[in-house]
Amino acid sequence: MMSGDRVRPLLEVEDLTVNYGQLTALDGVSFTVEESSIFAVIGANGAGKSTLMRTVAGLHKPVRGRILLEGIDITSVPAHLRVEKGIALVPEGRRLFSSLSVEENLLTGFYRGRKGPWTLSRIYEMFPWMPSRRTQRASLLSGGEQQAVAISRALLANPKLLLIDELSLGLAPIVVRSIYSSFSSLLESGLTILLVEQDVSQARSIASHIHCLLEGRTTLFGGPRDFSAAEIEAAYFGIAEPNLELGTL
Amino acid sequence: MSWINALIQGIFLGGLFVLFAAGLSLLFGVMEVINLAHGDIAVAGGYLAVVLIPILHIPAIWIFIVVVPVFVVIGYLVQRLLFQPSLKSGSLTTLLVTFGLSVIIENLLLEGFSANSHSLSIGRLGSGAFRITSQLSISYLSVVILFVAIATIVLIQLGLSRTKTGRIIRAVADDREAAQLIGADYKHVFGIAAGVAFGTVALAGLALSMYSQITPSAGPTYLIYGFEAVVIGGLGSLWGTLAGGIVLGVAATIGLVASANFGALAPHLVFLAILAIRPQGFFPKKALA
Numbered sequence: 001m002m003s004g005d006r007v008r009p010l011l012e013v014e015d016l017t018v019n020y021g022q023l024t025a026l027d028g029v030s031f032t033v034e035e036s037s038i039f040a041v042i043g044a045n046g047a048g049k050s051t052l053m054r055t056v057a058g059l060h061k062p063v064r065g066r067i068l069l070e071g072i073d074i075t076s077v078p079a080h081l082r083v084e085k086g087i088a089l090v091p092e093g094r095r096l097f098s099s100l101s102v103e104e105n106l107l108t109g110f111y112r113g114r115k116g117p118w119t120l121s122r123i124y125e126m127f128p129w130m131p132s133r134r135t136q137r138a139s140l141l142s143g144g145e146q147q148a149v150a151i152s153r154a155l156l157a158n159p160k161l162l163l164i165d166e167l168s169l170g171l172a173p174i175v176v177r178s179i180y181s182s183f184s185s186l187l188e189s190g191l192t193i194l195l196v197e198q199d200v201s202q203a204r205s206i207a208s209h210i211h212c213l214l215e216g217r218t219t220l221f222g223g224p225r226d227f228s229a230a231e232i233e234a235a236y237f238g239i240a241e242p243n244l245e246l247g248t249l
Numbered sequence: 250m251s252w253i254n255a256l257i258q259g260i261f262l263g264g265l266f267v268l269f270a271a272g273l274s275l276l277f278g279v280m281e282v283i284n285l286a287h288g289d290i291a292v293a294g295g296y297l298a299v300v301l302i303p304i305l306h307i308p309a310i311w312i313f314i315v316v317v318p319v320f321v322v323i324g325y326l327v328q329r330l331l332f333q334p335s336l337k338s339g340s341l342t343t344l345l346v347t348f349g350l351s352v353i354i355e356n357l358l359l360e361g362f363s364a365n366s367h368s369l370s371i372g373r374l375g376s377g378a379f380r381i382t383s384q385l386s387i388s389y390l391s392v393v394i395l396f397v398a399i400a401t402i403v404l405i406q407l408g409l410s411r412t413k414t415g416r417i418i419r420a421v422a423d424d425r426e427a428a429q430l431i432g433a434d435y436k437h438v439f440g441i442a443a444g445v446a447f448g449t450v451a452l453a454g455l456a457l458s459m460y461s462q463i464t465p466s467a468g469p470t471y472l473i474y475g476f477e478a479v480v481i482g483g484l485g486s487l488w489g490t491l492a493g494g495i496v497l498g499v500a501a502t503i504g505l506v507a508s509a510n511f512g513a514l515a516p517h518l519v520f521l522a523i524l525a526i527r528p529q530g531f532f533p534k535k536a537l538a
Contacts, residue, residue, distance in 0.1 A: 058429075078429075080428075080429045108420050111417055111431050
C-alpha cells in the first residue's frame, strides 16, 4: 500500500457496508483510529455496533468498503488470520470456552498470538484473584470475572488493536469501573482500544473519540467533549437529523 | 464356570467394540458429526491391509504402521472435502453424506474383493492363548486388542487434555466462532479430529480382520455396536465409550452362553434397557474430555 510522509492511523474503516440477508446492518461507515487511543462506538440496540466490531475482527464480510490495518488492506483476510496481524476481539457475551479451565482459556490466547509484553504472569498481576482459581472451569466464574478472563485471553495474543464489544453488559457498575481503570496501563503498553459501549457517560469519560451509530449509519463523531449531552442523546436516538459533514448537530 | 468365562471373554470382546466406538465418540464430541460410514471405513482399513501385506512383506500384526497413517490422512481429507461442506447445510445433510459414503465404500469393496470373507493371519498370536484354568483361557489377540483399545482411549483423552492441539480441539468444540477469534482455523482443527478418528477406526478394522473375518458388508453391524457403546456411555464422553463397549461385549458373550442365537441380540437388548433407565448414558457429556 502506501507509505507516505504522514504516519498512517492504526485502523482505517472506509465506507463499510454489511448486510444481514436483506437487512443492511452497517451502511457506509467510515472512521480512523489513531494508535494508543481509546475509540468508543456508541449507539442504541440494533445500531450496528456489534456488527462493526465483528466485521473488523473478520467474522462478517462487508459487501462494500475496506478495512485497513496500518495501511494494509485486510478486508478479505479471514478472522483466524487477523489474530496474527494484531487484531483481537473480546466478543459480546464473553464467549469463554466453557469446558476449559480459566488458565486453559488464557493459554488459548497464545495460540496464534504475536510476541509481545503480555504474559500469563502479567495477567495474574493485573487480576490477583485469578491464579488461585486458574484450575476452575471458566463457566463457573461470575460475569465480571469472565469478562476479565475474556479480556486477558485477548491481551495474551498481544494485539495492536483490542476490540471490546459491550464490556459493561450484565456487569455491576463497580466491576465495570475496575476494568476500565486498568485501561490506562494498557494504553501505556502501546495498545489501541476500539470498544462498543452502551453507557454513554462511561464512553465519554474514557474515550478520546466517540462515534455514534444509528440504524447502521454514523450520526455523530468527534472528541467526547465536543458535544453536549443533549446533542449526543439526539444522535443516539435519532431525534433530530445530524449534520454529518461537521460531525455535529 | 462358563458364566465367569463368558464375563471375562466379554470384557475382551468389548475392547473391539471400544475401538469401533472411539472415533465415533470423537467425531460426535468435536463436530457433532454422526458418521454412518464408520463401520465401512474400518472394513476398508482391513481390506487395505489385505492388499498391502503381500506387497510390502510386513507381518500382519505390524501392518497398522502403514494403514493407520494412511487413514489419518484420508480422514483429514474426507473431513475437509466431504463432511465440512455438508456441515453448513445442517446435520441432516451430513448424516446423508456419511450414509452415501457408506454405500459407496461397501460397493467398491464388493467390486474389488467380491462378497467372500477375508481375514488377516497373524500366526501364533492369533491362535495362542493364556491358560488361566483348564476351562478358562484368553487368546493373546484378545488381550492385545483390549490393551490397544484402552491405550487408544487414554491417549486421545491425554491428547485432548494435555496438549496444545488438544486444547484447541476442545476450544473449537465449545465455541467455533470464539475459536476463530484466538486464531484457530476450525476447519483445519476439525480435519485433525477426523484424522484421529479415522486412524482409530482403521485400528478397529485391523483388529476385526485379525480377530474374525471381514466382508464388504460387515461395516454396519459394527457401526451399530460402536453407536450403542457411545450412546450408553454418554454422548461425547470417551471414558463412557470405554465402559459402554465393555458392557456390550459382556452382554454379547453372556447372551451366547444363555442361547446360541441370543449372542447377537443380547447387546441390543442391554442397550435398549440402559437407554430406558438412563437415557443420558453412564457419563453424560458436560464437555469434551
